[in-house]
Amino acid sequence: MNRINDIFNIIQSANRTVALTGAGVSTLSGLPDFRSKKGLWKQYDQNRVFSLDYFKTDPEYFFNFARQYIFPFLDAEPSIIHHLLAQLEQKKMLRRVITQNIDMLHTKAGNKGVLELHGSPERNFCVTCGKEFSFGQIIAKIESEKFPLCDSCGGVLKPDIIFFGEMLHADVLDTAFHEARQADCCLVMGTSLVVSPAASIPEIAAHYGAKVIIVNREATPLDRLADIVIHTELDTFGSTLMQLLNTR
Structure with missing residues (x-):
């Protein structure tokens, strides 16, 4: 709970938080x-x-x-994490969602301008x-x-x-990298961070001075560069952070 409080405080004090999400966010929706x-x-x-x-x-x-x-x-219906990110954006506490997922659930939850890498x-x-x-x-x-x-x-x-053998859309990738460079907080959730170029986003953010937060059920290769790492179930994390968001 203390670390989730710390995460909330970082997000609350940040000016440009970006979120990177992977499959773990969508498995909560049954996918x-x-x-x-x-x-x-x-x-x-x-x-x-x-x-x-x-x-x-x-x-x-x-x-x-x-x-x-x-x-x-x-x-499919958005998970607690989808709703959390939509609410953070609505409260002007989240600049942009960058996702590796292709399920459109961030948009369905209410996020605008989602960068769909794949x-x-x-x-x-x-x-x-x-x-x-x-x-x-x-x-x-x-x-x-x-x-x-x-x-x-x-x-x-x-x-x-994006199929194997295809390039990622240059405009989407360029915008994602720009957001990473400009971010002062990078919240990573539900991704193993083994697929490039998505895995480079928290690295870029950290290089330019952002606080990096990684929340995933299992360890990732980039845990070493994060300011806070929590290995937990995302629904538990999301529910706790949502409570903090709604009571502060």
């Missing part, structure tokens, strides 16, 4: 993660699911996966003509098609999720 011992890669071949080259030859494989693990995002299924486009489609339009198409096709040219539709 599976990718890299845990029981993660999705134990059930699906990651070299095929998010391979751009494989998608071009067999899009049906990806959309079989998507039916089980991406389309349910539409019905893209979002909310945006979809035809790989042939570039026509754009919404997440809802894709779901409607999947009900009658093995994989969604463009109604203009017949090309395959691909969600704007």
Whole structure:
């Protein structure tokens, strides 16, 4: 409790807090993660699911996966951490959310201008003509098609999720790095910090003088540079910090 008090005081006194979130935030909403011992890669071949080259030859494989693990995002509800970050932003105590997640739950909770490093299924486009489609339009198409096709040219539709073999969107990454350089507090939650370039965000923030706080169930390679590290369940942490936020 004392360390959570310390975290609250750091956030309260900071001028530019940024948050970096990973899969641990979304598993609280009932969504599976990718890299845990029981993660999705134990059930699906990651070299095929998010391979751009494989998608071009067999899009049906990806959309079989998507039916089980991406389309349910539409019905998922934000977790305590999503609500916490939305409330921090509403109270002008949080500058920006940067996330590795593709589930759109930060936006659903109320955060504005979320930086989605790995893209979002909310945006979809035809790989042939570039026509754009919404997440809802894709779901409607999947009900009658093995994989969604463009109604203009017949090309395959691909969600704007970063596949292996694709570069991250430069504008999103540049903005995330800028926010890290400008931050005086970097709150990291629910990520193992083993995937680049997301893992470099707290390093950049620390280099430029920010206080770094890491909250994760397990140790991370960057615990050494953090000012405060808490290994705990995120729902417990989130509930306690939310109570402090609502009583101060």
